[in-house]
Amino acid sequence: MRTRKTGRTALVALAVGLASAAGLAQSGLDAPKPNLGQPVSDADIAAWDIHVLPDGTGLPPGSGTPEQGAKIYATKCALCHGPEGKGGTNAALVGGQPLYALTAYILSLNKIIGPTDVMNAQTLPKVRMPNRDGFIPRFPERMPN
Amino acid sequence: MAANRPLHDLQHVEPVAANGLLHRRAFLAGGGALAAAFTGYRLSETAAAQQLADEPWSRKAGLRVEEYGMPSAYEKHVVRTLSNPQAQPRTQHGRTPHHLLHGTITPNGLHFVISHSGNPDVDPSRHRLVIHGLVRRPLVFTLDTLARYPMVSRVAFLECGGNSGLLFSSDPLQANIQAIHGLVSCSEWTGVLLSTLLEETGIDPQAKWVVAEGADSLALHRSVPISKALDDAMIALYQNGERLMPGNGYPMRLFLPGWEGNMNVKYLRRLKLTDQPSLGFYEARTYAPILPGGKAYQFYFLQEVKSFITHPSPGMRMGGPGFYEISGVAYSGNGRIAKVMVSADGGRTWAQAALQEPALPKAFTRFRLPWRWDGQPVVLQSRAWDEGGNAQPTRAEIIARRGQTAKPVTNPMAFPSQHYNGPSSWAVDASGEVRNAYA
Incomplete structure (x- = not known):
């Protein structure tokens, strides 16, 4: 009885982030952490850290224009994605060094930017x-705020 | 008392709903006598009764025990159906044959698979999982180190957001349950809770999302709210007791119980804590179903309460009038299944189905109901409620909100829209054929 009550108290405390070390040890919840993860530096992760977030975080240096992109597209992309981005067999597009020029070319094909931007x-x-502005979250209450 | 009731009495048990639906405990009350009176669903003609004699396999020693067992040679038809069997450079789907399975656990080789760029051949000794971004200490884990962490096991369904999308067709496409509902399966998943690892990295208070990314050639990634990551998200290493199948993310995947399949990132190699979602291809385009007004749902997250009858289902034929057991699966991303009702008259009258215990949260729950089919045309439906009081909407309610296709869908591999969780209606005609219908 006493043990159960202690356990419940400790869980409630944990839930609000106020658990004291003593309380945890008492309830047996203070399992030792394995601590087997190896610290890793940003430089180590660089090759994998390829996300570009909507606000531009993560964009690499460099630039490109639709005209430059059209040339890269014709040699590297058109085979699978079709001339001018239509009629190909695949939908995914590549990143890397030609990122800006290709992005500019695709945006220009869709008339979202001008041909010389x-x-x-x-x-x-x-x-x-x-x-x-065309998206609505299905369950707004589940979105982080 | 009840167990000794003679068979002829059972054939006169009063139905509890139209077209011969019997009380869910009529089977228990009838005991073996009713079991003997059941006839079977047929996928093909069965042999007539004959005089019993020893078959060859009863008169000689059997075959060698295999290192890794495979089903009987007579079960070769129990396979997934493939949308892209030549593995051309586009998405591949393998669908679960629910009409050939029973219980609640999907065998690993039959678990549905969607691979947008094929299954990568990951060497587990070289695979790494990095957790970085808005953390106190970025860390990298090997499979061996993860295997030393405290693990948890839970039975949970996994469902593609596009599963059952064919029911958005303006007319019911004639396809079997594997085509219609084959992109949901249920397994026991074992692994390390993500919260355990995040305790070790620490979390920057600015972090609101975890962007999960796979080691596949697409670097498929999805954004997960930090609340889900700390709730029941798991780095799954085992599926039904063995290592994950390659199609299901070997050697590790993110597992988010009850949430949209695509978010359960396979070949998981990177978790980046961020203050904003990535809005990547699969959350800004593919899994953003468009609504009739032109807006699109984004961040659907949940697989809502749903059920469908697997026995009988389209493509099957009834073996003549008589007793049958109606059976199916129900599940909800919101928790446990509380109740399943079954109708044999297209939703006008209903009988409560028996639920197979244990009814676990966010897992398949098998439901069953005895049925005496009199050989007349009927329309079977099921409707489930979860413990949160959420009920499956009717198809009309879904269509009113979500729309349907302008023209009938003819391709059984098409995805007219996503997240259909209304009822399925199976029409049985007088010849015993079972067809997809709307009722």
Whole structure:
């Protein structure tokens, strides 16, 4: 009886983040942490850290134009994705060094930017996608705030 | 008393709903006599009764025990159906044959698989999991180190957001249950809770999302709210007791009980804590179902309460009038299944089905109901409620909110929309054929 009550008290405390070390030890919840993860530096992760977030965080240096992108597209992408982005067999597109030029080319094909606009880490996040306000969360109460 | 009731009495048990639905405990009350009176669903003609004699296998020693057992050679038809059997450079789907399975656990080789760029051949000794971003201490884990952490096991369903999408077709497409509902399965998953690892990395108070990314060639990634990551998210290493199948993310996947399949990132290699979602391809486009007004749902997250009858189901034929057991699965991303009702007259009258215990949260619950089919056309439906009081909406309610296709869908591999959790209606005609219908 006493043990159960102690356990419940400790759980409630944990839930609000106020558990004292003594309380945890008493309830047996203070399991030792394995601590087997190896610390890793940003430099170590760089090759994998490829996310570009909607605000532009993560964009690499460099720039590109639709004209440059059209040339890269014709040699590296058109085989699977079709000429001018239509009629290919695949939908996914590649990143890497030609990122800005290819992105500029695709945006230009869709008439979202002009044919001579330069895309880089400053200009790309400012491009307003046509469906930007077209999304609604299914369960707003489950969205982080 | 009841167990000794003679068979002829059972054939006159009063139905509790139209078209021969019997009380869910009529079977128990009738004992073996009713069991003997059951006839079977057929996938093909069965042999007539004959005089019993020893078959060859009863008169000689049997075959070698295999290192890794496979089903009987007579079960070769129990396989997934493939949308892209030549593995062309586009998405591949393998669907679970629910009409050929019973119980609640999907065998590993039959668990549904969707691979957007094929199954990568991951060497587990070289695979790494990195947790970084808005954490106090970025850490990298090997499979061996993860295997030393405290593990948990839980039975849970996994469902593609596009499962049952064919029921958005304006007319009912004639396809079997494997085509219609084959992108949901249920397994026991074992692994390390993500909260255990995040305790070790620490969490920056700015972190609101965890962007999970796989080691596949697409680097498929999805954004998960930190609340889910700390609730019941798991780094799953085992599926039904053995290592994950390659199609299900070997050697490790993110497992989010009750949430949209695609978010359960396979070949998981990176978790980045961020203050915003990534809005990647699969959350900004593929899994953002478009609504009639032109807006699109995003961050659907949940697989809502749903059920479907597996026996009988389209493609099957009844073996003549008589007793049958109606059986199916129910599940909810919100928790346990509380109740399943079954109708044999297209939703006008209902009988409560028996639920197989244990009814676990966010897992398949098998439901069953005895039925005496009189050989007349009927329309079978099931409707489930979860412990949160959520009920399956009717198809009309879903269509009113979500729309349906302008023209009938003819391709059984199509995805007209996503997250259909209304009822399925199976029409049985006088010849015993079972067809997909709307009622």
